[in-house]
Amino acid sequence: MKLIVGLGNPGAKYAGNRHNIGFMAVDEIHRRHSGFQPWRARFQGQVSEGRLGTEKVLLLKPSTYMNESGRAVGEAMRFFKLEPDDIVVLYDELDLPPAKFRMKKGGGHGGHNGLRSITAHIGADYRRLRLGIGHPGDKKLVSNYVLGDFAKADHDWLEPLLTEVADQADLLAEGKDSQFANKLTLALEPEKAQRKPKADTAKSNAGPAQSPVAKKPKGQSHIRQARQAKPVTLPKSGPMADMLKKLLGGKD
Template identity: 85%
Template sequence: MKMIVGLGNPGSKYSGNRHNIGFMAVDEIHRRNSGFQPWKARFQAQVSEGRLGSEKVLLIKPSTFMNESGRSVGEAMRFFKLAPEDIVVIYDELDLPPAKFRMKTGGGHGGHNGLRSITAHIGADYRRLRLGIGHPGDKKLVSNYVLGDFAKADQEWLAPLLGLLADQAPLLAQGQDSQFANKLTLALEPEKAQRKSKTPDAPKSGPAKPAKAKGQSHIRQARQAKPASLPNSGPMADMLKKLLRKKNSD
């Protein structure tokens, strides 16, 4: 069995909050994939069992509020005797622009209270799917921002993102995180994927020859130049001959 956890806060008051994008993602997986049971209360959460592809999956939305999410996740993990790598946690990420996502396994909590609680209960080696919600620009505005509802304009990117995520959820259940990420990127950023496929191969060539240092050719010519010969005639030659004769006679 695999477990897909959406993070958020329970209750209609919070249902549209940016902080609840994890709940929204798991709800969309539940809606778009047939065979899941109705939601029911268990493990201090709302849970639904079903299948994604060939994998049996437990969808889970902790009812403990965000900063105590680990209690619910830990209880379910121990009951089904799962390892941390069997668990995918979906949550909001301030440091990613809206409509962007990142997949990774392990790491720190990055100040996210839901991850902080889960790590305290099951360790850090679970898989994470971060969904970008953007940043308000000022640290003082973060609390009101994440606990504020998505704007109507956000539906232009939010609905397609959640729909694609739900359609490709079987890959998450099968542990194929790289393929899952590639599928979403191809759908959400086709231009980026096209650029990657058209990147030309690096030209095949030997090592580049080092450039000649400035003035190097002049130095080489000076070293190869022959010394000038002594004059054979003229006043200078006569003077040199006299000096040589005087030196020989001494």
């Protein structure tokens, strides 16, 4: 059994909030994968059981409000005797731009009250899918920002993001976090996925390949020097000339 948790606040009042993007992602998984049961109340939250890929999965949306999310997660984890590796938490991330995402395992809560509560109940070694919502630019504006609804223009990036998370959720369930991240990047940022590796770029910047220089046969340099040497002038008369003529069989 694997547990996929979406974080948010329950009730229609909060349904469209940026803080509820975790709920939205889990709802999209439920919609796009047949075989999941209808939502029902359990473990201090709303749950639905089904299958993703080869894994049996429990989707969970805590009903305890964000600050107490760990109560629901801890109860479900203990009931099914799960390990932190079996749990993936989907939540909003202020420090990522809108439409961006990051997979992470373990670490701190970064000021997120939902993660703070979960860590207090089950430890910090669970897996996280951080879904970027951007930052308002001033800490004083954060509360109103995360509890405000997504703008109409945000749906241009929000809907494709949620769709891809849902479509690749079987990889999350199977613990294939790297493959999951690669699939999302390919779908949402194709220009980034198609960039050449640095090694290829270095080759392309090096200019056209040059033909290798053939090795010189042994002794070639001496032959070339001999060919380039000036001819020796032989004496025309005298004892040396006579001796050379006899040796070479020459005539006057």
